Amino acid sequence: MATTNTSSATAQNAQNRRAQVMIGELPNDFLRVSYNNTQQQVMGDERIAQILQAQQQAGFMAPIPANIQGRLSLTVVQAKLAKNYGITRMDPYVRIRIGHSVIETPTAYNGSKNPRWNKDINLYLPHGVDSMYLEIFDEKQFTMDDRIAWAYITIPQSVLNGDTVNEWFPLSGRQGDEKEGMINLVMSLSEVQQPAVQSTTPILYQQPVVYYPQPIGGFPIAVQPVPAGMPAYPQQGGTPQPQRPLYTEEDFKQVKDMFPNMEDEVIRSVLEANRGNKDTTINSLLQMNSD
Structure with missing residues (x-):
């Protein structure tokens, strides 16, 4: 009788364990940690700050912004x-x-x-x-x-x-x-003197903060645009020149091959911030990975 009861209990335990097993496709949020809005904002700020610090160390140069x-x-x-x-x-x-x-x-x-x-x-x-x-x-x-x-x-x-x-x-x-x-x-x-629009000499400064033109990792970042009618770098002569793309898809692919685990949006944002300079972009991404 005791042997029968033990066998019955063992079979019942095995059946209970099987009932707890998930069968079929796993849900999209399986093993994913969920964050509330405050935690997402904190993580987004941390990520932005890391990228900005990498740009500071890389010596990013940009024109003086307007409306300051x-x-x-x-x-x-x-x-x-x-x-x-x-x-x-x-x-x-x-x-x-x-x-x-x-x-x-x-x-x-x-x-x-x-x-x-x-x-x-x-x-x-x-x-x-x-x-x-x-x-x-x-x-x-x-x-x-x-x-x-x-x-x-x-x-x-x-x-x-x-x-x-x-x-x-x-x-x-x-x-x-x-x-x-x-x-x-x-x-x-x-006080900061604004450069004249007619100036033919680019005026650069060591900028401590970079503005990104697109969201990074799902966190939108506001942009400080170049004023209408003013090129990012003053052009020689009076005829505006067509703006060339900052980087090509081949440039992006070469950087992506070096950082396969880095999100595409981050690589593109850093490339744009560095005006398509691959060497500076690679150095910035290396510093981000080492932090």
């Missing part, structure tokens, strides 16, 4: 945070969004509640932009970076008037609004 108030100099000095989240000391870094620009500081490893960055940022401030959105993240090795604090910061009027401001701004977070600590920023705005 001036050149904003921003130094992210340090922060005093309310709490150390996690078992070990935090490794904080800062991500800042100003207009269409996304900038990151280096990571302050073991910075814990008192990280110091002393990161200097220079960018052109468009007319109508008078604030920034700032986030502090704790860098993680095996999981998604943890957002510690954030703040909407209005650029002081004295900065827009030409003064240099060194201030501490409150941070919000899990502790509550403006209760997560403080961050120290130094800001100043300098």
Whole structure:
């Protein structure tokens, strides 16, 4: 009798296991991690910032954009945070969004509640932009970076008037609004001379931020277009020349062969940002893969 009951239980267990097996085609989202809108935006900003940093290191050159108030100099000095989240000391870094620009500081490893960055940022401030959105993240090795604090910061009027401001701004977070600590920023705005349209000499500058003309990985990125009637690089003479494509499909295929696991949209965006220069594009993609 005992043997019969044991055999019956074993058969029942085997039947239950078979009932749990999925038969047929797997669903499209099988083993795929789903993210909410906030997580998607954070991941998109992180990806954009990595590409922008690669472009900064590659020395991307571009004409001075139109419709700007001036050149904003921003130094992210340090922060005093309310709490150390996690078992070990935090490794904080800062991500800042100003207009269409996304900038990151280096990571302050073991910075814990008192990280110091002393990161200097220079960018052109468009007319109508008078604030920034700032986030502090704790860098993680095996999981998604943890957002510690954030703040909407209005650029002081004295900065827009030409003064240099060194201030501490409150941070919000899990502790509550403006209760997560403080961050120290130094800001100043300098005037920039716009080049004349009739100039025959291209005026270039070292641009810290690149604007992409198409979405990257499904995250739309706003574009700052060249003003109507003004070429990206002034032409010699009075007759406009037809614009050649930045790169050919053969150029794209050669780069794609070197980075088969890289998404097509990313490769095309970096190619366009580098005006079809394959060597600079390859260096930028290598730096992205090494990060």
